[in-house]
Amino acid sequence: MKIFIFKLTILTLLFLVLGCKSTLTVKGDFPTPVVNKLPFTLGVIYDNKFKDYQYSEVDEKREEWEISVGDAQLQLFKTVLPAMFSNVIDVSDFNSTENNSIDIFFKPSIDELQYNVPAETKLNMFEVWIKYNMKVYDNNGQLLADWILTAYGKTPTAFMKSQESALNEAMVIALRDAGAGLTLKFSHIPEINTWLLKNK
């Protein structure tokens, strides 16, 4: 009997602990950008941290959230980059065998992700900020440019909409913003602009 009560207590505690956690795997569709392609071959390095990026809330005062962004951001970059360059190759590192044809390498990473839910602000909105660190290297693996791209997305709460779907929507808007920022600013980063002019 004692063992039964012990097991029941453990199960109840597990249920309470797991039941309080909200999880979200970001899902969305990203359109192909309407921009002129740069006539270069881009080698993209997506490391495992980027591919499997997951945000876990550590602040005990906040509601516990676990947000998986990896798949969605991979989908975004795999849609956006082929529209920006005439050829895009996924590579594991700078020494990959297909590197001979690569003009420049690109390696994105997330520095920080933040979000707000309506209960935390006076605004009736879900907000998301993603701070990306973008790095571009020449074909020898030498760093050419390193810049921060901040993406922002917000969505108003709506009647009959769950917290998960509202936060997902804000995340997708932020990812679209990241794609827009990358597409429109890439050639204007001074170091990249200089490289592009040299290698026209």
Added chain:
Amino acid sequence: MMINMSYIRVKFLPFYLLISAGCTTVTIEEVQHTEATLVEGESVVVIGRRTSNDYETEPELISCIGKVLSKGDNQLNVIPEQTFMDNLYPWFEPRTAPLRVRDLQRLLAYDAVSQKFDDFNVHYIIWIDGNTETTRSSGSITCSLGTGGIGCFGFGTWDKKAEYEASIWDYKNKKLIGKVSSEADGTSYMPAIVIPIPIIAQVQADACKGMAVQLKHFFNNSQG
């Protein structure tokens, strides 16, 4: 078991009527600088302005205006907001969309962008800016669980205000040709005697209808 549907409809009709019985006052204003001329096959796009930090023009309001414009008498050919934004990505995102008519020139320097506009046959872009918010709420309702079931008692009331402004850009002539504003105020009530009975003022929906009807008038008045 046979269910008498007409009985169900009659039984719930007063409840539905009551739900929609809240009152809303709508004020519409229009300024038209130039005539709007839409020839057959040309389209308009209704799109929300989302540059403000403290509010967001609701996507459902944009789709409501689009639906009203594309139905009934004098219907217009409306391109849905999401379709337009996706096809012209990344040029009409919240932080990249042109703020002034002359900014359109920057976009049209890209052949692919101007080709998309031609494919949609866009003549007018209608930018909607604004939101609906609760301005006051008071009262309280308490519900309790007893042996006879759940019962609620009390009274709640809240005011909502919707303020929207539409700026109409003539894409072909690159001009701002007019503005339409819609302002709606309404009070909703929720008396609760055993069950809560919502008497909701459809503030956003009424602001949408008022705005859409005036926009139809804006285009048809010019043609007539």
